[in-house]
Amino acid sequence: MGSPGKPARFVRMTVEGAVRFGRIDGDRVALYAGDPIAGAAADGKSVPFDARLLGVPCVPSKILGVGTNYRAHALEMKKPLPDEPLLFFKPPTALLPALAPIVRPRGYQRTDYEGELGVVIGRRARRVRESEALDYVFGYTIVNDVTVRDLQKKDGQFTRAKGFDTFCPVGPWIVSGGGLDAGDLRLVTRLNGVVKQDSRTSDLIFSIAKVIEVASRVMTLEPGDLISTGTPSGVGPIAPGDTVEIEIEQIGTLKNPVVEEAE
Numbered sequence: 001m002g003s004p005g006k007p008a009r010f011v012r013m014t015v016e017g018a019v020r021f022g023r024i025d026g027d028r029v030a031l032y033a034g035d036p037i038a039g040a041a042a043d044g045k046s047v048p049f050d051a052r053l054l055g056v057p058c059v060p061s062k063i064l065g066v067g068t069n070y071r072a073h074a075l076e077m078k079k080p081l082p083d084e085p086l087l088f089f090k091p092p093t094a095l096l097p098a099l100a101p102i103v104r105p106r107g108y109q110r111t112d113y114e115g116e117l118g119v120v121i122g123r124r125a126r127r128v129r130e131s132e133a134l135d136y137v138f139g140y141t142i143v144n145d146v147t148v149r150d151l152q153k154k155d156g157q158f159t160r161a162k163g164f165d166t167f168c169p170v171g172p173w174i175v176s177g178g179g180l181d182a183g184d185l186r187l188v189t190r191l192n193g194v195v196k197q198d199s200r201t202s203d204l205i206f207s208i209a210k211v212i213e214v215a216s217r218v219m220t221l222e223p224g225d226l227i228s229t230g231t232p233s234g235v236g237p238i239a240p241g242d243t244v245e246i247e248i249e250q251i252g253t254l255k256n257p258v259v260e261e262a263e
Contacts, residue, residue, distance in 0.1 A: 006177070006178050007175045007176060007177050007178030007179075007180055007250070008023050008024075008139075008175070008176050008177055008178070009023065009024040009173040009174070009175055009176075009252075010022070010023050010024075010036055010057060010139065010173055010174045010176060011023070011024060011029060011054055011055075011057055011171075011172070011173045011174075012054070012055040012056060012057050012058075012059075013029060013047075013049075013050070013053045013054055013055060014053045014055065015031065015047050015053075019055050020032070021034065021035050021036055021040065022046075022047075023036070023042065024049055024173065025046065027048065027049055028046045028047065028048055028049055029046060029047050029048070029049050030042045030045075030046045031043055031045045031046060031047065035059065035223075035224070037058065037120070037122055037138050037223045037224050038223055038224075051098065051099060051172065052099060054097050054098050054099070054171060054172050054173075055097045056095045056096070056097050056170045056171060057120075057141055057170065057171050057172070057173050057174045058120050058141070058170070058174060058224045058226060059224050060092060060095075060120075060222075060224050060225045060226040061092070061222045061224065061225055062089060062092070062219075062222075062225050062226075063089065063090040063091070063092060063094070063095070063168060063225075063226045063227075063228065064087055064088075064089060064215055064221075064225065064226070064227045064228070065087070065088045065089070065090055065145055065158070065162065065227075065228045065230075066085050066086060066087060066088075066206065066211055066227070066228065066229050066230040067082075067086035067087075067088060067158065067230065068081075068082055068086055068205070068230065069082075069085065069086075069204055069205050069206055069211075069229060069230025069231075070199060070203050070204060070205065070230055070231065070232040070233065071203050071205055072199065072203060072232055072233035073230070073231055073232050073233045073235070074205070075233070076233040076234075076235070081205055082205065084206070084214060085206045085210065085211050085214050085215070087211075087214070087215060087218075088157070088158040088159075088162070089159070090145070090162050090163060090167065090168050090228070091163050093165055094146075094162070094163055094164060094165060094166065094167040094168035095168050095170060096166045096167075096168060096169040096170070096256065097169070097170070097171055097172075098169065098170075098171035098172035098254050098255060098256065099255060099256065099257075100166070100169070100256060101166070101256065101257045101258065101259040102144070102146055102166050102167070102169060102238065102244070102256050102257070102258045102259070103164070103165065103166045103259055103260075103261050104238060104239065104240055104258055104259065104260055104261060105148065105164055105261045106260065106261045106263070108148045108150055108151060109149075109150045110148070110149040110150055110237045111146065111147070111148050111149070111237060111238055112146070112147050112148075112149050112235050112236060112237055112238065113144055113146060113189060113191065113196070113235065113236065113238050113244045113246075114144060114145040114146065114147060114231035114235050115142070115143075115144060115187055115188075115189035115197050115231055115232070115246035116142070116143040116144070116145050116187075116228045116229055116230060116231050116246075117140060117142070117143070117182060117185065117187060117201055117208075117228075117229045117248055117251075118140065118141040118142060118143040118170060118226055118227065118228050118229070119137055119140060119182070119208055119211075119212075119226070119227040119228075119229060120137070120138045120139050120140070120141060120174050120224065120225070120226055121136055121137065121138060121212075121221045121222065121223055121224065121225040121226075121227070122136060122137055122138030122139070122223055123136055123138075123223055124220060124221065124222055124223065125212060125216045125220070125221040126216055126220045126221075127216055127217055128212055128213055128216040129213060130207075130209045130210050130212075130213040131209070133208070133209035133210075133212035133213050133216075134208065134209050134212075136212060136221070137208070137212075138174065138176055138223070138224075139174040139175050139176030139177070139180075140174065140175050140176075140180065140182050140248075140251055141170055141171060141173065141174045141175070141226075141251065142170070142171065142172075142246050142247075142248050142251055142252065142253075142254040143168065143169070143170050143226070143228040143246075143254075144168070144169040144170075144244060144246055144254060144256065145162060145167075145168065145228050145231060146162070146164070146166070146167040146168070146169070146238075147161050147162050147167070147235075148160070148161045148162075148164070149161070149237075168228075169244075169254055169256045170226065170254070171254050172252055172253070172254060173252065175250065175251045175252070180250055182201060182208060183201060183202060183204075183207060183208070184200055184201060184202040185200065185201045185248050185249050185250060185251070186198075186199075186200050186248070186249045187199050187200065187201065187232060187246070187247070187248050188246070188247045188248075189234065189244065189245070189246045189247075190244070190245040190246075190247070191236065191238070191242060191243075191244055192242055192243055193243075193245075196234045196235075196236055197231070197232050197233065197234035197235070197246075198232075198234070199232030199233065199234075201229070203232060204229065204230065205230075208227075208229060211227060211229065212227070215227070238258045239258065240258055240259055240260040241257075241258065242257070242258040243255065243256070243257050243258070244256050244257075244258065
């Protein structure tokens with residue numbers, strides 16, 4: 001993980017045809033012998049940083065989302081505040097790296113962006129107490145929880161609405177260590193350069209630690225697993241030709257274009 005004094009940015013990047021883990025060091029990437037979340041160390045080699053070659057920065061066995069987890073978003077959606085975290089899954093096949101295109105499926109009325117803070121688990125967590133939960137976090141990233149809104153309404157649950165291929169952009173990296181306080185970070189989502197979401201993670205109904213506690217009572221969280229912590233108010237539709245940018249302070253910016261599904 002990153003040192004206590006300075007956060008580290010971990011990536012996965014294509015190097016000579018193979019996907020490698022690495023840590024950004026200035027304008028270069030220090031390559032790792034394996035996954036740093038699993039304890040692998042740098043192998044002494046480095047390559048120039050190239051954002052076009054970035055992959056999804058973690059390899060989760062599961063992606064866990066939290067529904068209705070910002071107070072303002074609950075009001076926006078005209079929903080009551082939940083009594084406990086509303087958990088759902090997105091499939092790993094929905095993962096998409098920074099800069100790659102979100103594919104908007106045909107035949108549906110509305111597909112929305114949802115800018116979110118992502119939490120990457122660093123070690124196996126089972127029945128973790130809230131007071132200890134952040135000790136199980138490797139770092140933080142950015143997630144776009146893309147959703148077909150009319151399917152969500154029709155189905156009454158989230159699997160199809162949020163499960164399409166390309167519906168989980170993540171990245172561009174994981175920020176780890178450095179005393180980062182993820183409990184109060186500004187999150188801004190821009191659509192074609194226009195601000196659509198502007199909030200802070202301090203508006204979360206359930207904290208990151210509480211979500212980990214509740215989730216780990218039900219399922220074992222494995223190293224590399226991803227929790228998408230919910231979206232603030234300001235969600236809205238995307239269309240082919242759009243570009244979505246989600247910026248979270250102290251982490252970075254996740255940018256993806258939108259294209260139409262091929263016929």
